[in-house]
Amino acid sequence: xxxxxxxxxxxxxxxxxxxxxxxxxxxxxxxxxxxxxxxxxxxxxxxxxxxxxxxxxxxxxxxxxxxxxxxxxxxxxxxxxxxxxxxxxxxxxxxxxxxxxxxxxxxxxxxxxxxxxxxxxxxxxxxxxxxxxxxxxxxxxxxxxxxxxxxxxxxxxxxxxxxxxxxxxxxxxxxxxxxxxxxxxxxxxxxxxxxxxxxxxxxxxxxxxxxxxxxxxxxxxxxxxxxxxxxxxxxxxxxxxxxxxxxxxxxxxxxxxxxxxxxxxxxxxxxxxxxxxxxxxxxxxxxxxxxxxxxxxxxxxxxxxxxxxxxxxxxxxxxxxxxxxxxxxxxxxxxxxxxxxxxxxxxxxxxxxxxxxxxxxxxxxxxxxxxxxxxxxxxxxxxxxxxxxxxxxxxxxxxxxxxxxxxxxxxxxxxxxxxxxxxxxxxxxxxxxxxxxxxxxxxxxxxxxxxxxxxxxxx
Amino acid sequence: xxxxxxxxxxxxxxxxxxxxxxxxxxxxxxxxxxxxxxxxxxxxxxxxxxxxxxxxxxxxxxxxxxxxxxxxxxxxxxxxxxxxxxxxxxxxxxxxxxxxxxxxxxxxxxxxxxxxxxxxxxxxxxxxxxxxxxxxxxxxxxxxxxxxxxxxxxxxxxxxxxxxxxxxxxxxxxxxxxxxxxxxxxxxxxxxxxxxxxxxxxxxxxxxxxxxxxxxxxxxxxxxxxx
Numbered sequence: 001x002x003x004x005x006x007x008x009x010x011x012x013x014x015x016x017x018x019x020x021x022x023x024x025x026x027x028x029x030x031x032x033x034x035x036x037x038x039x040x041x042x043x044x045x046x047x048x049x050x051x052x053x054x055x056x057x058x059x060x061x062x063x064x065x066x067x068x069x070x071x072x073x074x075x076x077x078x079x080x081x082x083x084x085x086x087x088x089x090x091x092x093x094x095x096x097x098x099x100x101x102x103x104x105x106x107x108x109x110x111x112x113x114x115x116x117x118x119x120x121x122x123x124x125x126x127x128x129x130x131x132x133x134x135x136x137x138x139x140x141x142x143x144x145x146x147x148x149x150x151x152x153x154x155x156x157x158x159x160x161x162x163x164x165x166x167x168x169x170x171x172x173x174x175x176x177x178x179x180x181x182x183x184x185x186x187x188x189x190x191x192x193x194x195x196x197x198x199x200x201x202x203x204x205x206x207x208x209x210x211x212x213x214x215x216x217x218x219x220x221x222x223x224x225x226x227x228x229x230x231x232x233x234x235x236x237x238x239x240x241x242x243x244x245x246x247x248x249x250x251x252x253x254x255x256x257x258x259x260x261x262x263x264x265x266x267x268x269x270x271x272x273x274x275x276x277x278x279x280x281x282x283x284x285x286x287x288x289x290x291x292x293x294x295x296x297x298x299x300x301x302x303x304x305x306x307x308x309x310x311x312x313x314x315x316x317x318x319x320x321x322x323x324x325x326x327x328x329x330x331x332x333x334x335x336x337x338x339x340x341x342x343x344x345x346x347x348x349x350x351x352x353x354x355x356x357x358x359x360x361x362x363x364x365x366x367x368x369x370x371x372x373x374x375x376x377x378x379x380x381x382x383x384x385x386x387x388x389x390x391x392x393x394x395x396x397x398x399x400x401x402x403x404x405x406x407x408x409x410x411x412x413x414x415x416x417x418x419x420x421x422x423x424x425x426x427x428x429x430x431x432x433x434x435x436x437x438x439x440x441x442x443x444x445x446x447x448x449x450x451x452x453x454x455x456x457x458x459x
Numbered sequence: 460x461x462x463x464x465x466x467x468x469x470x471x472x473x474x475x476x477x478x479x480x481x482x483x484x485x486x487x488x489x490x491x492x493x494x495x496x497x498x499x500x501x502x503x504x505x506x507x508x509x510x511x512x513x514x515x516x517x518x519x520x521x522x523x524x525x526x527x528x529x530x531x532x533x534x535x536x537x538x539x540x541x542x543x544x545x546x547x548x549x550x551x552x553x554x555x556x557x558x559x560x561x562x563x564x565x566x567x568x569x570x571x572x573x574x575x576x577x578x579x580x581x582x583x584x585x586x587x588x589x590x591x592x593x594x595x596x597x598x599x600x601x602x603x604x605x606x607x608x609x610x611x612x613x614x615x616x617x618x619x620x621x622x623x624x625x626x627x628x629x630x631x632x633x634x635x636x637x638x639x640x641x642x643x644x645x646x647x648x649x650x651x652x653x654x655x656x657x658x659x660x661x662x663x664x665x666x667x668x669x670x671x672x673x674x675x676x677x678x679x680x681x682x683x684x685x686x
Contacts, residue, residue, distance in 0.1 A: 024547065024651035150582065158591040161583045162598060162605040170612040178619045185623055193547070193649040212633035215640065216648045218531075218544040220630045222554040226564045227626035231619055234568075238615045245608055448548040456552055457525040 017112050017450060019294025024454075027295075027447045031440050032197045034290060040437065043289060048433040054426020061419045062137065070140050072416040078409035079399045083417040084138035086391040087424065089246055090274065091131030092172070093267075093387060096239055097275020098124025099179060102186070103235035106228075111450050112303055115295045118443045119286070120279050121183045126431040127278075128176045130424040135168070137420075164248040171245040178238055182231050188214050189224075189445040243271045250394065256337035257398030260325055266318030273311035273357075274387035276304050280380040284373050286436065295442055302370055308383065309364040315390075316358040333403055341397045345410065350393050356386025513686045515638035516541075516658035517669045518645075519678035524550055527653035530676040531556035534657065537672060541661035545639065545654040564625055571621025572614050579613030580606055638686050656684065 065072055075082045098120035105113035136142050148169045150159050159166050191211035198204045214220070247267035250258040280301070287296040326338030341350050360382050363369040370376065401408045435441070448454060521527040524546065531544050535558055544553045554560075583606040587593065592600045627633070639645055639656060648654055655678070657669050673681045 028547075028650045150586065156591075158586045160593060160595060161587055161609055162595050162602055164608075167608040167612075170609045174612040174616040177616060181619055181623045185626070189548075189649070196646040196649045208635075209633075212627070213635050213637060214632065214649075215637055215645075216545045216547055217630075218546065218550070218554040218557055219559050220632075221546065221549040222551075222559055223562045223564050223626050223629050225549045225551075226562055227622045230565065230568050230622045234615050234619050234622070238612075241608070241611055241615075248608075445548045454524060454548065454550075456528055456550075 016297065017299060018115065018297065018447070022294055022447075022451055024448055024451065027451065028193060028197070028444055031295075031442050031444050031447070032194055034436075035194060035438060035440055036198055036203065041289065044433060044437060048430060048437075051426045051428075051430035051433055054422055055430050057419050058133075058423025058427055061416055061423055062133075064416065065137060065420075066142065070138065072414065073420075074411060074413040074417055076409055076411065078402070078407055079396055079411040081138075081395050081399065082411055083413055083421060084134040085249075086388065086395055087421050088131050088134035088138075089267075089391045090388050091127045091134075091424065091428075092246060093243065093271035093274040094278045094384075095124040095127035095131065095175075095179070095275065096243060096268070096271035097279050098122070098127075099175075099182075099235050099239040100272055100275065101279070102182060103232040103239065106232045107236060110303075112300050114446045114450055115292075115297075115300055115442055116279065116283060116304075117446070118183075118186060118439075119283065119441050120275075121179065121186065122432065122435045122439075122441075123275075123278060123282065124179050125176075125183055126428045126435075128172070128179060129431070130428045132172060132176065133424060133427075134420075135172075164245060164252045167245045168249055171242045175238060175242045178231070178235055182235055185224075185228060185231065186443060186446075187439065188212060189216070190440045190443060192216070193444050194440065240268055243268045255398050255402055256326075256331070256333040257322075257341070257394065260322065262318055262321045262325070266315065266321075269311045269314035269318065270387060270390060273308060273315050274384060276308045276311065277380040277383035277387070280304055280308070280376055281384065282432070284377045284380075286441070288373075290436075290441075292442070295447070298371060301373070301376065305364050305370040305376055308380075309361055309370075312357060312361040312364075312383070319354065319358065336401070337398060340401050341393060344397065344401065346393065346397045346400070349389055350397065353386055353389040353393055356382050357390060360386070514659045514666070515641075515684040515686045516656045516661075516664075517666070517673055518639070518642050518682050518684050519655045519673040519676060520642075520644055520680045520682070521653040521655070521678050522651070524553075524653055526677065527655060528552045528556050530655050530673075530678065533676060534655065534672075538663055539657050539661050539669075541658040541664075543656050543658070545645075545648045545656070547649050547651060547653075562629065564622070564629060567625035567629075568618050568622045571625070572618035575617025576610055576614035578617070580610040582613075583609060638684050642682055642684050644680070 073083065075084070098117075101113050101120040102117040102124075105117075136145055139145070139148075148159065148166070159169075188211060191207050192214035195204055195207040195211045198207055244264040244267070247263035251260060251263040253259060283296060283304075284301070287293060323338050323342075326334045329335070341347070360379060363375070363379065369379075396411050400411055519530065521530065527544060527546065528550065531542065531553055534542050535556060540558065542557050544550075544557055546553060580603075584601060584603075587602070587606075588600045595602075598605070639648075639654070642654070644652060645654065655673070655676075657664065657673065659666075670681055
């Protein structure tokens with residue numbers, strides 16, 4: 001991963017959004033050939049094989065879990081949430097960057113989103129799929145999942161709508177549904193392109209069915225653009241609500257370290273932070289391996305790094321406020337919680353979190369670091385780890401020593417906790433590998449709209 | 460809103476195609492492996508004055524968006540109303556040029572959102588107040604602030620479903636067969652070519668005249684499109 005040539009001046013004046021030589025033909029052919037023509041590269045098989053093995057580990061874990069019960073995990077009485085909720089919140093947070101890129105940046109008319117939105121939306125979907133597994137299995141009897149939804153039943157009972165956990169059910173299922181719809185709607189014109197470019201009959205038929213007869217009619221485009229814009233407008237408050245509600249799972253409880261009003265904005269910023277880090281982790285190797293430097297330019301990379309820095313600072317503010325609230329509350333339990341977090345048995349997690357999430361990203365201030373792909377790649381991994389540690393700290397250190405010393409305890413994960421987590425990472429990457437093999441990873445029709453060729457010459 | 464009703468009804472809108480699908484043994488052109496066997500497709504040059512079989516309309520092909528939009532404007536100015544443009548990406552000027560200014564979609568989404576919001580709230584209200592009243596921490600049965608998050612989510616969900624399915628329904632998709640797929644170069648409509656069609660059911664449609672008119676717009680090619 002060589003560094004791009006170093007340029008003076010602000011990036012939006014020196015680096016174009018897309019390479020200068022791109023045309024309708026080259027954009028269409030390049031992106032569709034990744035799916036239709038190009039020989040599947042060796043790294044794809046290796047990557048998919050590794051991910052697929054991890055998926056088998058996930059299936060093994062789930063099978064063992066369903067037959068034995070959640071006692072195979074390290075969860076215990078003071079720490080009932082542990083890995084499940086840590087991983088759930090971590091995955092959901094990662095998903096948020098996809099919606100941010102596809103919806104919020106669309107409303108803000110940020111053209112640079114076009115090269116990365118398809119990919120980021122896919123990441124959202126797969127992250128939500130990985131996230132959803134955790135509360136589902138944590139409930140202990142996943143085959144009774146439908147009890148969470150309000151449906152008329154012979155037991156004569158209904159869900160308790162005043163509980164944030166119930167809000168979560170609606171928020172996550174709505175989020176998953178809307179993300180999938182948004183993604184699929186965005187793909188329809190590109191399915192039509194693949195249908196018309198495919199040479200083999202099976203691909204023509206499959207992409208033809210997915211394109212649903214799309215023919216690029218102007219009337220269709222008008223309604224399509226309207227639908228896309230409205231969906232973006234709906235997804236924007238939705239994505240903010242999802243992590244707000246996730247944070248209310250904590251904030252509505254009375255546990256010291258959870259019961260704080262800062263939680264919703266702090267969680268949303270953390271989600272976007274983790275999500276952009278994951279987009280960078282995925283984008284940097286992908287653009288290298290597929291030679292997409294003309295499509296995903298340094299401007300995209302640098303903009304994402306800047307968003308990461310901005311949200312990272314908000315998260316840092318959240319950490320400071322948590323400590324401040326603990327002290328200023330004058331409440332002995334709150335004060336003890338912060339003291340215990342910083343100096344107790346889990347202090348290494350807390351200080352690693354500060355190192356990963358607060359100190360490390362400060363190097364983005366320097367142009368030479370934020371334009372260095374290797375540095376950014378490593379930093380993004382560090383931030384992803386940091387965000388996982390954040391959820392560990394919030395959940396485990398708050399629960400393990402609450403009000404009564406007689407109910408204190410310690411938590412350590414078992415091998416099945418790790419196998420479940422690794423398994424969902426495998427699921428996420430296996431789905432991503434399938435996605436980059438069979439679907440256009442960059443939105444072809446949206447790329448066409450930002451090319452110089454698309455500018456109308458008015459008489 | 461009103462415009463969508465007032466605008467000229469085209470074949471795609473009035474659903475005539477449905478009968479064509481049942482009448483035609485042909486597979487969807489988009490998927491059909493046999494489409495090259497269709498005799499009409501061997502024709503590469505316009506055949507002014509020669510009409511074989513029923514025509515859907517006459518199609519002009521352009522290789523850049525500016526010419527298409529200019530041609531669409533002139534076609535509309537010339538009085539043709541049952542016209543349509545085809546492009547590989549959305550061009551706002553194009554749908555304005557063919558006189559398609561408004562769509563009913565926003566009102567559909569609004570209605571979807573209202574149904575979702577009212578439905579979500581009333582469900583919680585009815586269940587918590589009448590059907591299954593439960594004392595939770597001494598809160599009133601109708602503890603409406605606690606019902607807002609779910610109300611919000613169902614509002615978004617129903618509005619989003621209305622946006623997606625409303626768009627597909629107004630566009631009459633999925634629609635596997637459409638006559639324009641018969642045009643020889645139409646595969647390029649999803650790549651880098653631009654098309655303008657004057658449909659045969661336009662009141663001012665007169666085949667030879669339409670062909671001459673489209674030729675005067677300096678397209679790359681003019682072809683008949685069979686139904």
